[in-house]
Structure formats: structure tokens, C-alpha cells
Amino acid sequence: MPTTDAAPEDDTPAGGASSPVRSVARALDLLALFTEDNATWTVRELTETSGLAKTTVLRLVDTLQQRGLLWSGEQGRISAGPGLLRWANLARTTWQVPEQARQVMRDLSDSCGETVNLYVRSGATRICVEQREGRRSVRHIVRVGDELPLWGGAASKVLLTGADDRALAAVAALDPAGRTVDGLRAEAAEVREHGHAVSHGEREVGASGVAAPVVDADGAVLAALALGGPTPRFTDEAVAEFTVAVRDAARRISRIGIGGRA
Template sequence: MGADTDGGVRSVVRALDLLDLYDERDQRYSTRELVELTGLAKTTVLRLVATLEQRGLLWTGSDGRVGAGPGLLRWARLAHALWQVPEPVRAVMRDLTVQTSETVNLYVRVDAVRVCVAQEEGPLRLRHIVNPGDEMVLWGGAASKVLLQGAPDSVLERVAAASPQGPRHADRLRAEVAQARERGFAVSHGEREHGVSGVAAPVHRPEGGTAPVAALAVGGPTARFTDAAVRGFAAAVVEAARRVTEIGFDPGAPAAAAASRGDR
């Protein structure tokens, strides 16, 4: 498919893939490495780097290698302003870490993945660490079964296709999503990562609807998620998610921003 037949979307995807090569470990790549990592032609890489560098998203360091650029700082401000989870929601999350002694995460679904938008760390040393902005798979984990409620079946099929089991995972996933909807929460043990368990419940949009806007989850080592513990966690997570729904979590328009808009 040529760039002229897809309206240039392919180039945008390539540019974002290129930016995705970078994380906090402060990588810098030579052009040759970028060609190898992306599998793109050198001329394409050079053009993309030049465009992204012009916008400050990439930056050629003093060693001639290409790293992440200062233009990201602007997007950082944007992300913090718009995706900062309101303090009352944070407070509910903190309460939940106290009740469960486990780490609490808030996830939203972005197409066929989930993104962590907030985390409150549990008090114990062995913790389930996920950073805000981290993308995670939707084919496993308790939060996934919550977030896939109300998602188009085409999304669920793509999620299944990306799983280790492949497309045939779709049926099982559908059943688990249905069960989670019925019970009001989901439980997982070692699905995504061996030795990691989770319990998650849906946060709904203020105006309701069938698709949850987010999943509130506690996660930790499977050894601490015994049947008895899970029963307690489930009750606590469901109640906390209900409180967050009541407070109102409407991503992209956090309560704080909405409130300050009202002041103007």
C-alpha cells in the first residue's frame, strides 16, 4: 500500500513507532541502528528523523546520535494537566492500598491495549510496578476483562490475536469478560506475568453506559492472593470503584480542569 492510497497514515504510524523506540533508559541511536530497529529504508528514516527533530521530538546529541527531544516537555505538561487523576480519586486509591496492602492502578483502554493512568504504591517491598503511561496487553490480567466490557468485538479479536494463544483465545476471553461483567469484578493469576495476580472492578462514566471508562485494580504477588484474600480484595475494589464512579472520573477532562473551567 503506497503512502498515497492510505492518506499518509502509514507515515504517521512509522513516525510514532520511531518515537516508541525511546524510553527513560535514555537510549540514543545512530542512523544505522534506527534503520535496523525500524526495518525502514535509510532515506525514510532520515526523513522521519529530520521531521521529528524539526519539531523538537528528537534531538541529535553532541555524539551525533539521535535521542528524545525537548519538544516532549510540552506534551509532558499537557499530559499532566489533562490526565492528572483528581485528588479525591487518588484518596480512594490510597485508601485501597491501606485496606489491601497491595499496589493500586487505574487503567483505561486505548484501542487494543490498556494504559495505566495512575498508581498508588502498596506498603510492601515486593510490589507490582507499573508506571503511568505504560501500555499493557489486554489479552490477560484482571483489568483487561473489565476494560473489554462494551468494547467492539473487532477489538477483542485483535486483542486475542496478539495473545500467545493467538486468535483462538477470543472465545475464552469473551467468556471471561462476560463473567467479569456478571460478577462485577475480575480476578487473574499469572496470566500476563507469572507470579502476578490481580483483582479489578469497573469505573463507569458519570452518565453511565455499558462500557466502563476505567478499571481500578489491585495487583501483587500470587502468593498473597489466596482465595480468602481475593474475597476481601474483591469487596474492597468494587466498593472503591463505586466511589470513583460517584466522584466522577471522565478522562481527558479531569475534575480539577472542569472545576477551574467553571471558575472562569
């Protein structure tokens, strides 16, 4: 730690322990623009895409570069920096799904022919922690580490069964369908009763999913195992078949456990 300045400060005008620190949020937003598909950016492009002032972008980029999280390449193009490798190792150590569980995901994907994702809940979002792409050429719309909203999709329904009222309120506040906390709680109760969830076109038109909970020894929801693909392939008949397969795979992963969270 380079500083021992302990003044109650920083940059959130309307402070309070639960408000996000604005410049940190902005720095993370900038970092989030760097993806495998959009690996390099100019300051101008970052400024235009972020809507931030150029001076702000310059200062944030400079800070992230000093920490090695961004990298100045040729012709003024900025890319992901080598400092991210440290987080890569840490993320792997902490979140890597056991090989046995990955094998279950591979088997599920192979038998159903669709993409399999494992999601955990993080506040009012879900994050993909493992993926096995289907053998068909589905568009790869979710990447490991991606944050997705909790208001839509089969995996979200499953994860909401493990959410407390505070999380449900946060989800309700973002829900484009305008569901209330009571509405979400009722839906969660239904999913809990059935032991799985199905969705068609909730988060993205034309995308369907079937999900089941991965639970710990006490039955608490740790993650959602989801099979996803184009709606035309998710007929009633296919969904019935998929449901049996996903539930079975989720039970097997529950027995194996995921990370230290089993």
C-alpha cells in the same frame, strides 16, 4: 499547517481509511524506544533495535528533531526533546485523574500493600492513566501512559465488558490463547455478572491482579481499577480481601468521576 496539498496520498501502499500510515507508525515506534530507563540512543542503536534501514531512521529522527520531539545531545546521543512538554501539558489537562480519586487509589494501595493502576481501553489495548505504587518493593513493570494488551490480566477482563464486537475481534486476533470473539464475549458477560475479575500469570508469569470497573452514571465502563502484585502474595484468602477493597474503591471513584468522562 505548513501544507495545503490535498492529494489523496501518503505512504501506505494498500491504502484505505483504516490502515495505519506506515511512516507515522514507525516514527511513533522510534519515539516509544525512549523511556526513563533508556533515555538516550545513538542512530546506530536505534537502527539495530528497530530493524529499520539506517536511512529511514535518519529521516524519521530528523523529522522528529525538527519538531523538538527528539533532541541531539552530546556525543551523538539522542534523547527526548522539549517539544514533548506540549503534549505533557495537554495530556495532563485532559487525562489527569481528580485528586479525590487519586486519594482513593493511595488508600487502596496502602491498605492492601500492592500497586494500584487505573486503565482505560484504547481500541484493542489498555493504557495506564494513573498509578500508585505499593509499599513493598515490587518491580515497577507498568508506567503511566504505557500500552498493554487487552488479552490478558484482570484489568483487561473488566475493560472487555465495555468493548463492542469490533474491539473484541481485534483482541481475539492478537490473543496468544486463541480465544474467539464468542469466547471473549462469554467471559465478559461473566465478569459483568460478578462485578470484578481476577487473573494469575496471564500477561506475565508470576504476576496477579484483581480489578473492578469504574462506571459512569449509566453504568458504562469508563476504566478498570486494578490491584497488582506477585502471585505468591495473591493467595485465595488475600484475593477475597483484595476483591472487597478494589470493588469498594472502584465504586468510590465512579461516584467521584474521572476527568470529563464521568
